[in-house]
Amino acid sequence: MAGLYLHVPFCRQACHYCDFHFSTTRSNVDDLVSAMVQEMEVRNDFLQGSSLSTIYFGGGTPSLLTAEQLEKLFAGIRRNFTIDETAEITLEANPDDITTESLSSWKTQGVNRLSIGIQSFREEDLKFMNRAHTSAQAVSAISLARHHDFHDLTIDLIYGTPTMNDEAWEENLRVLEELNLPHFSAYALTVEPRTALAKFVKNRIVPMPEEEQAASQFQRLMEWARSHGYEHYEISNFARNQRYSRHNTAYWKGITYLGIGPSAHSFDGNQRTWNVRSNPEYIRNVERSELTFEKELLSANERYNEYVMTALRTCWGISKLKVQQDFGDEALAYLETQLGAFSGGDWIKESSASISLTDTGKLFADHIASGLFR
Ligand code: SF4
Numbered sequence: 479m480a481g482l483y484l485h486v487p488f489c490r491q492a493c494h495y496c497d498f499h500f501s502t503t504r505s506n507v508d509d510l511v512s513a514m515v516q517e518m519e520v521r522n523d524f525l526q527g528s529s530l531s532t533i534y535f536g537g538g539t540p541s542l543l544t545a546e547q548l549e550k551l552f553a554g555i556r557r558n559f560t561i562d563e564t565a566e567i568t569l570e571a572n573p574d575d576i577t578t579e580s581l582s583s584w585k586t587q588g589v590n591r592l593s594i595g596i597q598s599f600r601e602e603d604l605k606f607m608n609r610a611h612t613s614a615q616a617v618s619a620i621s622l623a624r625h626h627d628f629h630d631l632t633i634d635l636i637y638g639t640p641t642m643n644d645e646a647w648e649e650n651l652r653v654l655e656e657l658n659l660p661h662f663s664a665y666a667l668t669v670e671p672r673t674a675l676a677k678f679v680k681n682r683i684v685p686m687p688e689e690e691q692a693a694s695q696f697q698r699l700m701e702w703a704r705s706h707g708y709e710h711y712e713i714s715n716f717a718r719n720q721r722y723s724r725h726n727t728a729y730w731k732g733i734t735y736l737g738i739g740p741s742a743h744s745f746d747g748n749q750r751t752w753n754v755r756s757n758p759e760y761i762r763n764v765e766r767s768e769l770t771f772e773k774e775l776l777s778a779n780e781r782y783n784e785y786v787m788t789a790l791r792t793c794w795g796i797s798k799l800k801v802q803q804d805f806g807d808e809a810l811a812y813l814e815t816q817l818g819a820f821s822g823g824d825w826i827k828e829s830s831a832s833i834s835l836t837d838t839g840k841l842f843a844d845h846i847a848s849g850l851f852r
Pocket residue numbers: 488489490491492493496497498500537538539572595
């Protein structure tokens with residue numbers, strides 16, 4: 479059981495808040511796709527023969543690929559890996575790329591889950607974020623996808639933007655309710671260094687997003703999700719009927735995955751690698767058969783910290799048995815001691831088997847995790 483991530487680093491336009499690796503220069507897409515296929519040929523032993531239970535096309539904007547480019551990537555995957563019959567195959571798509579033709583091509587290739595980058599159903603927010611689509615396109619993209627038999631759908635939303643007061647957030651939740659989706663993700667707007675948004679905030683063109691506003695919208699979201707039958711299974715992810723993202727859940731559980739493409743990360747349980755974050759450099763390196771990635775062997779403490787941080791964000795929480803088995807009795811004793819610092823507040827739920835966060839604790843997840851680090 480393993481995962482494959484393919485990073486498609488091209489976008490139509492730059493969203494102001496985004497710090498993912500992407501380029502709006504699209505003159506070298508064919509070369510990049512060829513390089514990704516070549517990287518698969520060179521690194522297919524990373525998964526040590528495990529078959530793929532999940533494949534995830536992320537980015538960037540994978541929905542910008544032509545049918546031929548996507549077909550080439552799929553041919554590379556099939557040549558180099560075994561795909562489980564029931565594999566979850568997700569493609570991130572922006573609403574403005576969702577057409578009858580693109581949906582048919584994705585279906586033919588084997589994509590069975592779409593993650594649609596919507597962010598908001600309100601024009602004002604979309605303009606603020608510099609998204610390439612309109613609110614009307616977002617809603618019609620979902621209905622077109624369903625019409626083409628894509629029912630495993632998820633969307634992304636962003637709250638806490640300066641354009642979004644609580645009433646505006648309620649408006650988004652009302653549309654979300656009407657859409658009746660099996661899954662969605664929601665993130666607080668953050669100002670990442672080296673983004674257009676960071677410059678705007680620095681030059682006082684837009685105000686700094688308010689933490690209190692984001693916290694109150696997150697709290698409202700948790701109540702809303704619970705009353706609408708969604709399980710809050712990870713800090714930013716909500717699913718009905720256990721239709722979790724299998725790819726991301728495997729990642730949070732420490733399952734091996736290989737990342738292909740510029741900036742993609744890989745993990746084999748002990749070692750983490752990350753590819754160069756430049757399209758031309760990536761293509762050049764692959765063409766010269768040079769390494770495209772750097773690697774880091776994680777120490778036991780680093781693996782423990784990573785496990786604590788990711789597991790604490792999920793509804794399953796930190797498994798005491800796993801800590802004991804993977805890191806020893808001493809690590810478990812340390813964890814129990816550190817938990818003492820949080821015992822006074824309503825932040826932690828502890829049973830004999832696990833440690834997880836309450837709704838209040840979810841507001842301070844990073845702080846709590848760092849208090850448990852070694
Ligand atoms: S479409 Fe996605 S990856 Fe591209 S700039 Fe916008 S948020 Fe970033």
